[in-house]
Amino acid sequence: MCGIFGCILASGVPPGCLASIANDSLTALQHRGTESSGLVGTSGKDNDHFDMVRGKGLVRDVFNEDVLKSTFNESIAILGHNRYSTAGMKDAINCVQPFVVHAVVGRVAIAHNGELVNVASKRSEILKRGVGLSTDTDSELIAQIISKAIADHVRSDNSELGDISKELETVMEEVDISYSLLVMTYDRIYAIRDRYGNRPLCIGTLRPGANALKNAQNGSGQSAPFGYIVASESCALPSFAKFDREVRPGEIVEITRTGIKERYRSARLPTPAFCIFEYVYFARSDSLFEGQQVHRVRRECGMRLAKEAHIDADIVSTVPDSATAASHGYAQKSGIPYEDVLYRNSYVGRSFIQPNTELRQSSITKKFGVLTQNVSGKRVVLVDDSIVRGNTMGIIVRLLKQHGAKEVHIRVASPPIVHPCFMGINIPDTKDLIAVNKSLEDIAAEFGADSVQYLSVQGLKESVQRGIEASKYPQVGHCMACLTGEYPVDPYDF
Ligand SMILES: O=P(O)(O)OC[C@H]1O[C@H](OP(=O)(O)OP(=O)(O)O)[C@H](O)[C@@H]1O
Ligand SMILES: NC(=O)CC[C@H](N)C(=O)O
């Protein structure tokens, strides 16, 4: 999934504050990727120079406040990325984004969330052109495709050097799915969502606080913007930013120091395929998608699950953190009291997004402690938002039983995942998915649980789509391919 971020200061606003905004926003997007982090900045004056800090690890490991401040002291625009690897070398330093390529118009930086489904054919096409690639990621391919589009385009239209909107149009029409993309030239940022809107991306305006900038009041009494921000999720917007809107599927938005402008909207718009798992698990619960807060949707999923899969029990509980909203929904609807049964160590990160099985399992073992007195002798309904490989649930049911749980009934606030994802989530193989070719009884037995039930596909779809205002979002559609096998594009076609 990865977290992407960009920010540009309004005309007249002096450089100097971007480092700390970027650091805060990337920290707010940490849940989308923990393998590496990077920032690239431009002074807006020199198309042949970008400042850069990139490295492996968490945002707090990669960036030091003093180094950031001095590196980006002159920057008027900045691009950032947190990586959760899905394609290519997991451990290689040269896969750390944003990527920077030297194109005909100067430096171009790219931050990508998503995964190209046609990666193999694109890769061989680019290699046959004689371009030497330095990584095996799909994101580098996008950088090369953009670079070629820039070189191919005859710049006879007096467009400014930093304006590559025409070139990006051709890239969008050439590359299907999946990408939310930020592209920075020396004086502007482009925010782009693939035609399916598979990954999220939103835009906001930075407005100064009461004393932040002198003379910031314009004629209307509203404070003038001092910058523009774009990010994977609204949780990355600082408190003094106003959420403007989401980038639309198939749209190219140009953000300069003078404002935000739609530069292109594809005429070939398929039914949207926004990843439903952004609602289920990936996103932070305070983020907004399609006009609704993720937390509310998760709670609704839990309520529907209680209707679809009721069981008599003493308490309802959660696998913290991501299932907590759904567990409260389940408790409310079922009338069974909610009680915590697990302590979650907040110094250990998300386990699902670790790059390999060993790290995923060791993170789960370090993460949970049992609240024995709440569990002992109880019939527990244990709600999780999803079960993918089954690493988490296997360990937790065992722990609860060891601590005296009388019964453990697993309730999952999404349907069984039985197909691979090729669009930004690292589940490329059905052999890794625990629910494939198994009955509910088999799965319960494998976990040592007393029963397992999942939310239905229809229940999930309705929970997500019910609260979306049709007047604001006339075209609604969600990818559910890992649940149903119906992919937005045929991944086996390439
Ligand atoms: O079946 P699995 O392959 O184990 O994966 C699914 C589990 O991983 C996720 O939580 P995670 O711990 O990653 O994140 P969280 O701390 O935000 O809940 C998810 O919420 C499930 O608990
Ligand atoms: N999860 C993502 O969005 C990953 C981006 C890209 N496919 C990579 O592996 O670096």
Ligand code: SF4
């Ligand atoms: S296949 Fe699943 S995880 Fe992948 S984009 Fe579709 S809904 Fe999201």
Ligand SMILES: [Mg+2]
């Ligand atoms: Mg979880």
